[in-house]
Amino acid sequence: MIRDRRWGALILLCAAQLMIFVDAAVVNVALSTIQRDLHISPASLSWVVNAYLLTFGGFLLLAGRAGDLFDRRRLFVAGMGLFTAASLLCAVATSPASLIAGRALQGVGGALVAAVSLTMIVTLFGEPVKRDRAMAVYSFVASGGGTLGVIFGGVLIDTLGWYAIFLINLPIGLTIIIVTPRFLGHGLPDRGQGRLDLPGAVTVTTAVMLALLGCVTASSDGWAAPTTLILLAAAAAGLTLFVHLERRAPQPLLPPRLFRSRALCLANTLAVLLRAAMFSWFYFAALYMQNILGFTPLQTGLGFLPATLIIAVCAYMIAARLVARVGVQAPIVGGAALIGVGLAAFALSPADGTYPVDVLPGMVLLGFGGGILFMPLIRTATTSTSPQDAGAASGLLNTSQQLGGALGLAVLASLAATHRSGDTSLAAIHSGYQLAFLIGAALAATAAILGLALRPQSPERRPVDVPQPASPPDRSVYESE
Template identity: 45%
Template sequence: MTQPTSRTPTSRWVALFVLCAGFLMIILDQTIVNVALPSMQEDLGFSQSSLAWVVNAYLIAFGGLLLLAGRLGDLIGRKRVFMAGLTLFILASLWCGLANSQEMLIIARFVQGAGGAISSAVILGMIVTLFPEPHEQGRAIGIYSFVGAGGASTGLLLGGILTQALTWHWIFFVNIPIGLVIAVLGARLLEADQGIGLRRGADVVGAILITASLMLGSYTILKATENGLASIRTIGLGLLSLLLLAAFIARQATAKTPLISLHIFRSRNLSGANLVLGLMLAGMFSHLFLGSLYLQHVLGYSPLEIGLAFLPVAVTIGGLSVGLSARLNARFGERAVAVVSLLFIAAGLALLGRAPVDGSYAVDVLPALICLGIGGGLAFPALVVLAMSGATPSDSGLASGVNNTTQQVGGAIGLAILATLATSRTNTLLAEGRDNTAALDGGYDIGFATASGIVLLAALLALVILRPKETSQRPEPTPATSSALA
């Protein structure tokens, strides 16, 4: 992979701004839709079950293509892949905004998810290449982390404003001018890289196997709450997804030009940090989903009030991840920071699990959100630095795709499990004679308590598996070594 050689400090930070702006637009779109779903349902006549596909179509395409897109960035150049994905995302946003039928909107959302995956999969790899020095890299990843976490919370607020002031169509139309500005800036300010060439990894069969496995796995997870986690359909589709994944791994171990060189998973930190990150997000994703439901159905908040309620998370993450996280990582090490931060997240989820029916925002919600902000603002940058430190420059696009895939799959699996547990508990309490509000609150409590346990497990694994970043640094393989590993 060709490395930037003529970058000035200012131009590198400007390039980071462009990449983070593109990432923010994509992250916002993952949450902004949730607030507008009732309006879409009324306007286009969705049933309750079919409405879920407005979200699921995006997530299936996004989760299924991340790994492939990350590797394509290594092969043909990350700037080229980023710009192609951004263009597809802009066109699909226009298509979504113009949708006048259920089918048109769902198909457009699938295409939009594909564009989001293609562009976002290479962003982290580009950041690591731009900032090879540990201190600057830590600060840059902190900014990236803030954009990701803060954007998720801000999307709820922006979705409420646009839907309430205009129509649901504008949550998609707003992407077009923003995306065009990012595209123009990206074309001018991002340095081109050539990639290592398709001949180094143009494995079409492998690409089909991994994409099919991830898309089927995403579909299975997203339908688990409807079909049941222990249903024959869920288990059967899950096993088929695992068989496709096993076939892909076997293919990569024997193919002459594999899509993915499996040697990157020999890095203890890369594999371990991704495992810990997946568990962390499996638990932490619940604070937006179950937290929004608690605020709406138990405390009676409006969509706009829900968006405002989650702003402290974004503010806290912003205050920590942009500057303080890099200094703490340098002072105490990423593993120590990650472990302590995960304990903050677990505490925040446990506090939400104790929120009562007659709870108040200031006493029962805000302290938990601040804990989540502290934990997320410090844990995410530390884990990303550890995961990316295990990749060589020519593998950083793939490592970026693995990291993004871990986040999406971890969050989806966690959400499916926690939503199912919450629903099951609610139904049990209703059968016992509890009123609807108390039953809902009981369901959310068990969901948050389970999420807290998942994050505690992540903290334990981080303590046992992860190592200081220096031990995972590996030299760039020589051509001979690369050929052998391939």
């Protein structure tokens, strides 16, 4: 019975995560349609994506730490409720401001769901073999959710309109909320209540917002403009203040002991680089197929199908076996290298390209790279610290991924816009896309090189960094009252 409840809980948590990841990517397919309907300027268009990613990443650390201290099920339900309500706000938006506001609220709700979901998955499965199977399912959701979002988004936009990509969240979100008590108990931590580091959360969120705003401002004013420099300097000052606050906080948002794990630090660095590279793929590949090749939203979504299928097969059937045989280093390095080559292939795609010759090869390479990469990366980050910091470690990993995507997209979008110097011709726009793909490839290549610093041993035979005995599953997560 407990075993059935445990796998049922995994399905529920992954379904919630899939909803979050799909929503983060599905908007990319609808950007052109949303821009036409709501008359959004090119400079503001990226905020439809960045508003979600910014609040998502900004609240992940707070949500993850809250999962270590308070009732995880209540946080999960609260996050899902907020995300569902915000989706309705996005669906009925009639102006750029209301849509961006709805996306920001979606990010807050999504952060609560994502942070506690990964924590509960980690604590549910203490046995290495079953934990890897669970991680394989989660890694497919994390890496393949974006491409699934692009596919389903294309279908919904072509048949019902862009608002449907938000309306679809309502029945799914309500269903998840209703069935949650059946599979998830309250999951209260054993060590008692604590206090959240609100000053730290506010400081780091503000600092990241300033950094992102500086990147977006650079697309219109330039990187050397006073406004850009002031925003980036303020962001750096905010991060410095955050570090100072964390050292003095009685219960810091990020316990300093987390950073004693070399593997955890390296895994989060890789997460930043690889998410930035992958978001350049989602965002600019969708724009390339629609604006340059003339694809419809449905055709664009179907264009991502090969990558989605390959990610599904690799994440669920290959990644765990690969880690068990050769350890985490080889799939992480190899996956990052494949992503880099795939993005380089997109950078070489001509303005008069065709899908079989100029798009499909990059899709295949990125599918294999993402499919074998994210399971060992998540495995490394979540098993490199003590169980008492599982929520903080999960929140840190999610934050690294999402902020890497948000900041990477902001920087690449601004560089692409700056590169064409106000020229709105098709050739200039295409040249900006090529530059973005090339930078994304360089980020993935950097990740592959850094991945060589990981220890090659399999976590089952020798832990990546901090020795951890196999722990029993946390029954409080899935035993109902």
